[in-house]
Amino acid sequence: MIRIRAAKRGDTKAIGRIQVETWxxxxxxxxxxxxLLRMSAEIEGGRWVRVIERRESVVVAEDSKAGVIGFGSGGPSRVRQLPYNGEVYTLYVAPGYQGKGIGRRLLRALFVELELAGHKSALIWVLKANQSRFFYExxxxRHVADRDERLWGTVVTEAAYGWDDLAVPCSRR
Ligand SMILES: CC(C)(COP(=O)(O)OP(=O)(O)OC[C@H]1O[C@@H](n2cnc3c(N)ncnc32)[C@H](O)[C@@H]1OP(=O)(O)O)[C@@H](O)C(=O)NCCC(=O)NCCS
Incomplete structure (x- = not known):
């Protein structure tokens, strides 16, 4: 059985491990x-301790046997030029658990958290070359923007997907 719940400090080791695996x-x-090679689950996990302490919205998917197998986070949009006030910052499901509806449940839970925090709309930035962007479709x-970002000396194109009204139930959501 898998349940979605708010992340706790004790989840950060598993979150760090999933982040390294999925990246x-x-x-x-x-x-x-x-x-990718120099990423460390310990260092990533340490970063998530600080995120949770800052009280950002972080949710996890927990399997009754395997423990934490996915997570996501969100908060205010970091881009002022687009008309979306909430943002999903991260969403990752461990490789062995993808394609089972867990990403959808995590995204819904993040939308609820964003709405509770007063955000009416939301977007997410995703690497355009990453096939996972079709999940957001x-x-x-809605694919609403592209931008070029310099990450670790490489220029990558990111695509933004937006949801105009988090209160409107979307048939495919
Ligand atoms: C992207 C990700 C979060 C999706 O979670 P998931 O649990 O695998 O997805 P779900 O099983 O909930 O899929 C829900 C729906 O999206 C569709 N979908 C999922 N991934 C897809 C893809 N790559 N391309 C097209 N459709 C996709 C599913 O087919 C399903 O459609 P349906 O409702 O018609 O059946 C997960 O696969 C992941 O972590 N991927 C690797 C890391 C990553 O790139 N994360 C995004 C960073 S922004």
């Missing part, structure tokens, strides 16, 4: 190898 799996060939997100 290496999803971003191989898209981000520099040396960045399947979730009713």
């Amino acid at each position: 290496r799996d999803a971003y191989a060939g898209l981000l520099p190898d040396k960045v 399947a979730m009713g997100g």
Whole structure:
């Protein structure tokens, strides 16, 4: 059984591990190898301790046997030029658990958190070359912008997917 709940400090080790696993799996060939190779679950986990302490919205998917197998986070939009006030910052499901509806449940939970925090709309930035962006289309997100970002010396194109009204139930969401 899998349940979605707010993240606790004790989840950060698992969150760090999933972040490293999913980055290496999803971003191989898209981000520099040396960045992916030198990632450490411990260092990433330490960063998430600070995120949770800042009381950002962080949710996890917990399997009754395997423990935490996915997570997501969100808060105010970091981009003022687009008419979206909430943002999903991260959403990752561990490789062995993808394609089972967990990403959808995590995204819905983040939308609820964003609405509770007073955000009416939301967007997410995703690497354009990452096939996972089609997940956001399947979730009713609209491709609203592209931008070029310099990450670790490489220029990558990111696509923004937006949801205009978090209160409107979307049939595919
Ligand atoms: C992207 C991700 C969060 C999606 O979570 P998931 O649990 O695998 O997705 P779900 O099983 O909830 O899928 C829900 C729907 O999206 C669709 N979908 C999921 N991934 C898809 C993809 N890559 N392309 C097209 N459709 C996709 C599913 O088919 C399903 O559609 P349906 O409702 O018609 O059946 C997850 O696969 C992941 O963590 N990927 C690697 C890391 C990553 O790139 N994260 C995004 C960073 S912004």
